[in-house]
Amino acid sequence: MSPSAADHPSTFRGASQPTGDLQRASDDALIRLRDVTKVFNLEAGLFASAGRHVWAVNGVSLDIRRGETYGLVGESGSGKTTLARIIVQLVAHSSGSITYAPGRERIADGLPELWEISRAQPALLRYFRSDVKYVFQDPAASLDPRMSIYRILTAGVRYSPRAMSREQLAGRVVEVMEAVGLREGDLARRPSEFSGGQRQRISLARALVYEPVALICDEVVSALDVSIQGQILNLLVDLKRRFNLTILFIAHDLTVVSYMADRIGVLYGGSLMEEAPSANLVARPLHPYSQLLYNSVPRWGKPLPARNGSLGSPFSATSTPVGCPFAGRCPLVQEICRREKPSLREVAPSHMVACHFVS
Amino acid sequence: MDNKESVSRPGSSVPALDPDGPPLVVRGLSVTFSTSGGPLKAVRGVDLTVERGECLGVVGESGSGKSVTAAAAMGLLGRDVVVEGEILLNGRNLLSMEREEVRSLRGRVISMIFQEPGRSFDPIYNMGKTFEETFRAKNPSISRDEARSRAVQLLREVHVPQAEERLSSFPHQLSGGLLQRVMIALALANDPEILIADEPTTALDVTIQAQIVGLLAELQKKRRLSLIFITHDLGLVGQIADRIQVMYAGLVLETGEAAEVFRRPLSPYTRSLLLALPTWGSHHSRNSLFTIKGSVPDPTHAEPGCPFAPRCYLAVDDCARAVPALSSDARSVVTGEAEVGAAGSTGAKAFPSLYRCIFPGVKE
Numbered sequence: 001m002s003p004s005a006a007d008h009p010s011t012f013r014g015a016s017q018p019t020g021d022l023q024r025a026s027d028d029a030l031i032r033l034r035d036v037t038k039v040f041n042l043e044a045g046l047f048a049s050a051g052r053h054v055w056a057v058n059g060v061s062l063d064i065r066r067g068e069t070y071g072l073v074g075e076s077g078s079g080k081t082t083l084a085r086i087i088v089q090l091v092a093h094s095s096g097s098i099t100y101a102p103g104r105e106r107i108a109d110g111l112p113e114l115w116e117i118s119r120a121q122p123a124l125l126r127y128f129r130s131d132v133k134y135v136f137q138d139p140a141a142s143l144d145p146r147m148s149i150y151r152i153l154t155a156g157v158r159y160s161p162r163a164m165s166r167e168q169l170a171g172r173v174v175e176v177m178e179a180v181g182l183r184e185g186d187l188a189r190r191p192s193e194f195s196g197g198q199r200q201r202i203s204l205a206r207a208l209v210y211e212p213v214a215l216i217c218d219e220v221v222s223a224l225d226v227s228i229q230g231q232i233l234n235l236l237v238d239l240k241r242r243f244n245l246t247i248l249f250i251a252h253d254l255t256v257v258s259y260m261a262d263r264i265g266v267l268y269g270g271s272l273m274e275e276a277p278s279a280n281l282v283a284r285p286l287h288p289y290s291q292l293l294y295n296s297v298p299r300w301g302k303p304l305p306a307r308n309g310s311l312g313s314p315f316s317a318t319s320t321p322v323g324c325p326f327a328g329r330c331p332l333v334q335e336i337c338r339r340e341k342p343s344l345r346e347v348a349p350s351h352m353v354a355c356h357f358v359s
Numbered sequence: 360m361d362n363k364e365s366v367s368r369p370g371s372s373v374p375a376l377d378p379d380g381p382p383l384v385v386r387g388l389s390v391t392f393s394t395s396g397g398p399l400k401a402v403r404g405v406d407l408t409v410e411r412g413e414c415l416g417v418v419g420e421s422g423s424g425k426s427v428t429a430a431a432a433m434g435l436l437g438r439d440v441v442v443e444g445e446i447l448l449n450g451r452n453l454l455s456m457e458r459e460e461v462r463s464l465r466g467r468v469i470s471m472i473f474q475e476p477g478r479s480f481d482p483i484y485n486m487g488k489t490f491e492e493t494f495r496a497k498n499p500s501i502s503r504d505e506a507r508s509r510a511v512q513l514l515r516e517v518h519v520p521q522a523e524e525r526l527s528s529f530p531h532q533l534s535g536g537l538l539q540r541v542m543i544a545l546a547l548a549n550d551p552e553i554l555i556a557d558e559p560t561t562a563l564d565v566t567i568q569a570q571i572v573g574l575l576a577e578l579q580k581k582r583r584l585s586l587i588f589i590t591h592d593l594g595l596v597g598q599i600a601d602r603i604q605v606m607y608a609g610l611v612l613e614t615g616e617a618a619e620v621f622r623r624p625l626s627p628y629t630r631s632l633l634l635a636l637p638t639w640g641s642h643h644s645r646n647s648l649f650t651i652k653g654s655v656p657d658p659t660h661a662e663p664g665c666p667f668a669p670r671c672y673l674a675v676d677d678c679a680r681a682v683p684a685l686s687s688d689a690r691s692v693v694t695g696e697a698e699v700g701a702a703g704s705t706g707a708k709a710f711p712s713l714y715r716c717i718f719p720g721v722k723e
Contacts, residue, residue: 075564195654225420225655226591227670230635230648237643252565255594259637282640296569299639300597300621304573 029063029101030214030246031087031117031132036060036096038082038270055321056082058270059096061344064214066103069240069247071261071278073254073293079270080250084216087248088134092119100128103213126161133207137219139199143191150187153177153206160210169209176208179242180235197228204232204239214246222251233260254297258282263350266290269325272344276351286353289326324355332357380450382552382585383409383432383469387444389609390427390436396659401427403609403661404444406685409553412583414576416600416617418593422655424609425589429555432587433471434461449552467497470551474558476538480530486510486541487526493548513544517574536567543574553585554578560595572599593632597621602710605629608656608666611685615712625714628667665715673718683715 037059042052057079064070074080085091087098098117106127107113115124136142143152153173157164164172174184180201191199200220207215217236221229233256240247249260257264257278264281266274266289274287285294295305324330327337336356344354385407392399402424409415419425430436432446434453446453448468453461473479480489490510494501507526514522517540530538539559546554556575560568576599579586590596596603596617603620605613605628613626624630634649653670656662664679665671671678 075566197654226593226632227420227635227651228654231650231652233637233643234648234650237647254565255637255639258639259641259643278642292566296565297639298565298569298572298592298595298598300594300617302598304576304598305569 028065028067029099030066031064031248032097032099032101033063033083033087034061034097034099036083036086036098037094038079038086038091039094053320055270057086057093058321058325059341060267060270060272061096062265062272062275064246064248065263067244067246068262069249069260071257071264072248072250072267073252073257073264074267075252075293077269078267080267081218082270083267084134084218084248084250087117087216088129088132089117089119089125090134100132102127102131106131123161126159130156130160130162130210131213132216133210133212133214134216135200135203135207135218135220138223139196139203140191140223143199143202145191148188148190149177149182149202152191152202153187153209156206156210162210164210172209172211173205176205179208179239180205181231195228196224197231200224200228200232201235204235208239208243211243212245214248216248216250218250219252221256222253229256236260254293255299266293269321271321271325271341272352272354273326274351274353275344276348280348280351286347286351286358287326287355288330288332288358292329379411381408381410382449383407383587384447384450385428385432385444386447388428388431388446389441389443390424390431391441391443393439393441394659398441399659400661401609401658402431403682405606405609405611407432407604407611409585409587411552411585412579413601414579414586414588414599416596416603417587417589417606418591418596418603419589419606420591420655422608422658423606425606426557427609428606429471429557429587429589433465433469433555434458463497466493466546466549466551468551469553469555470546470549471555471557472539472542472546472559475562476535476542477530477562479542480538482530485527485529486514486533489541489545490526490548493545497549509548510544513548514541516547516578517541517544519544534567535563536570539563539567539571540574543571543578547578547582550582551584553587555587555589557589558591559588561590561592568595575599593636605632608658608661610666610682610715611713612667612716613712613714614685614710615714616710619712623712625712626667626716627671627673627718629714631670631672665717673716675717677717683717685713685715687711687713 036057038057040054040056042054060083072080082091086093099114100117101114102111111127117128154169157169177184182201221232251257261278264278265272268289274290285291323338323340324342327333342354342356344352347353347359385405388402388405390402392401405428417425431442436442442454448464487507491506494506510526511522514525519525519537519540560571578584588599600617603617604611607628613629624633631649631651635651651670656666664681665683668674668678
């Protein structure tokens, strides 16, 4: 089944639009976010008080490079899940742009070299969503309990822009089941017959069926027991090598993110505070928030911080954001921080920090 | 704090009440729930001692029995739950007390805080009222003003900013971290000797978690509290605990001083866990994680042998035969309940490392 739009590449309007920054399609960005913002209405409905909004994501720009694991670390309310959902358009962004530069195979299919991801381009979005797969946090909640594993893995075929015969599909399903460490015989069983770790394997298998280019892994190990976490992390590393994947790895645990990621972005209050190669961030976090995060990582042999950070007002996403989101808790805070939002600057090679006082 | 309870105990071999003795000693505790799928043995013979002013860390995965052990020590398990063994609070067995007496000890001798602070509060009570009720449970004649001033004092002790104003706040107006501070203040309201913290930071962000754990450590020292810190997080327990007890499938698989357990884990389970987690500064391109195969056992189908055997890298046929005893030397296999008391017999003050395995501890 091929959508009619694919037969007429000229109908992909997104391809003709990118300007300036977006034109650098020759570099290695697979997915590029520029100034992405999401504002939710806090209350919806007839009697809702107008004008109350949540700024979940506020002007995030980042590149997910082809073949890398980009780690996104942040606490609750940092906007990391919203950002991930915006990328696959489960949530539409309010402003900013997301562009996707697919690989050669896609271009050979007659698709543009670079296109804008938005709900206004449903045909392109379908291709994008078959290339970029979302793996959810809680495997118990994201697998339909009434479906057999085979149906769970193949339910997406109707929406896939790529044609696959029944035999091809069956072969592929067996291949991915084996890749995630499950057996062909498990296909007839239902999610309730599996443990939490196995269900997360099923989620990964489902994401892999249609040969994705990238996975978005949103807190994929945080619901799992300690002895199972390691299995799934090892599996992800293995799958990434085997299928040449690009991964966006989202978690709240800095140790896990730095283990998995090649580059890390630190998110706070909907904004990127710092971005650096994993090793640099681990060795020398520069932003005061990253340092607080680093000091908070529980580790044997590390003394407990007596008073860790100020108890000052935490970030409130419901007021119009002015200044640095971390200003309320920052030990370095000055007047300017409450007035002016610092932009992300390169303070060392590939090491970006958004702070007025870090140089 | 009043320890005026009579020292006579039915059928107990405990020495006379020693003010410096351990306030909580658990011996051979087993807890069985009846479920539609048959009896579920959540705890299978657990020994536990916590000294005055020390922090005992209890680590375990889901189904290890760590929370059930805590609930039993608080006398919180229902009448339909079969609880066997001894839970000695200052030498007196909780399991042979009347319900009223257990209730009177709760809060005054032993107190507890829970995982999700937001769920532990009554949403229609403000903080002032919550404190008042807590004080009144033990002291019905306390005046409103006195309750308020003591509440403010407690809130200051747990570093809640603007303590007076907070008394009129309702739970939904406070953040998770602040609520957990208030929870701790409430748990300390009647000056307990023992505080059980059951996954107190699991629902909190890491930066807030560090604050709360720091606060608990501070209070433990200042008040000479016996703190039992229950968690699944090895790094966290390593930061706060003096001693560690590693639980799995209702059994203690290893116990020892925290530094010893981390430096030289003796049980293959503890070793596997430490190797299966990414350490700070490690990267997948250089270090791969040790894989623990299989999954956490189903407690309704307890096997006769070592519960970790099906997942263990050392396992041999013998492992499936009987549960190994908790001991300081390997190769002593004891079946069933006969092993109870092995830890208790080693003396109260020195804490040797004990573990359950038929193989000698692997030394590096």
